Amino acid sequence: MSLQQEIDAFVSEAASRLPPDLLSRLGQSIDDVRNSGIVERALSVGDFAPAFSLPNAHGRPVTLAGLLQRGPIIISFYRGIWCPYCNLELRAYQRILLEIRAAGGDLIAISPQTPDHSFSTAEKNALAFEVLSDHGNRVASDFGIAYATPEVVKQVTAMFGANIAAINGAEDGRLPISATYVVDTNRRIVLANIDPDFRARLEPEEALVALRRIDLSAPPSEKPVSRAQT
Numbered sequence: 001m002s003l004q005q006e007i008d009a010f011v012s013e014a015a016s017r018l019p020p021d022l023l024s025r026l027g028q029s030i031d032d033v034r035n036s037g038i039v040e041r042a043l044s045v046g047d048f049a050p051a052f053s054l055p056n057a058h059g060r061p062v063t064l065a066g067l068l069q070r071g072p073i074i075i076s077f078y079r080g081i082w083c084p085y086c087n088l089e090l091r092a093y094q095r096i097l098l099e100i101r102a103a104g105g106d107l108i109a110i111s112p113q114t115p116d117h118s119f120s121t122a123e124k125n126a127l128a129f130e131v132l133s134d135h136g137n138r139v140a141s142d143f144g145i146a147y148a149t150p151e152v153v154k155q156v157t158a159m160f161g162a163n164i165a166a167i168n169g170a171e172d173g174r175l176p177i178s179a180t181y182v183v184d185t186n187r188r189i190v191l192a193n194i195d196p197d198f199r200a201r202l203e204p205e206e207a208l209v210a211l212r213r214i215d216l217s218a219p220p221s222e223k224p225v226s227r228a229q230t
Contacts, residue, residue: 003092003203007085011199014084022156029150033196038177042144044192049075049183050142054110054132057119062108062130064187072105072184072214074207077140077176080113081121082162085198086178090125093204097129105211112137112176114169135169140176145194149175182210190214 015023043049053063067073076093078086093100093107100107107129111118118131137146149164153175157164165171180202182191191210193202 003089003201006088006092007199007201010084010088018156022152025152026156029152030197032150033147033177036147038145038147039194039196042177042179042192042194043181043189044194045189047189048187049181049189050139051187052139052142054134054139055115056133057115057122057131059115062132064183067106067108067130068183068185068187070106071216072182072190072211074100074105074107074211075181075183076107076109077143077145077179077181078109078111079175079178079198080111080164080167081117081124082157082160082164082167083178083198085201086111087121087125089178089201089204090121090127094125094127094129096204096208100208100211103208103212104216105214108132110134110139110176112140112168112170112172112174114167117167134176136172137170137174137176140174143176143179143181145177145179146174147177149173180207182207182214184214185216 049064051064053061056062076089078089080086090109097107109129110132112134115133118133121127122131134140140146154164177194177196178198178201180191180193181189184190191207
């Protein structure tokens with residue numbers, strides 16, 4: 001079963017537990033984010049990923065530069081442990097992690113939640129890749145994918161006992177769009193999947209294909225600068 005098939009099955013089941021008016025408001029919130037122009041402003045193919053250092057699930061710093069010294073990277077931005085679609089996606093990536101590493105690359109997942117909640121995410125989903133904490137959505141903002149959390153999303157998560165601000169340890173009121181990037185060793189973005197609909201995700205195998213196409217023998221480029229840094 002593909003990731004999207006898993007998500008579609010969950011959507012059908014979840015729809016039976018939510019009032020129709022709430023489902024309608026969720027759909028409208030997705031349209032509002034899409035119409036905001038955030039996708040067009042986000043970093044995309046050909047741009048350079050901004051340098052960053054973020055704590056992992058154990059609080060230790062992980063840098064993009066250090067990761068890229070070992071090979072290209074798949075970056076998955078996800079909303080948090082409270083998001084069932086994100087957990088399905090993370091588990092789907094875990095299933096092909098050995099293939100990703102066999103292709104010379106690696107994978108990281110980034111969310112705004114605290115390292116403690118990143119640790120819980122890794123433990124809950126049996127993840128063997130780095131799960132990083134982007135406090136205040138600083139890195140997500142550099143990629144251009146941070147947006148104001150719709151009130152209806154806060155309402156739905158609260159119904160299921162999740163307080164996003166407490167999980168993130170921040171009151172900035174923002175989340176990252178669930179986005180996937182593939183970045184080569186020169187920090188150039190070779191694949192960007194940015195969709196305001198949190199129920200639509202790139203199949204992990206497509207990210208793997210993009211990673212395999214990267215020429216690992218290419219020389220380093222000079223002074224990469226991302227749009228977010230100009």
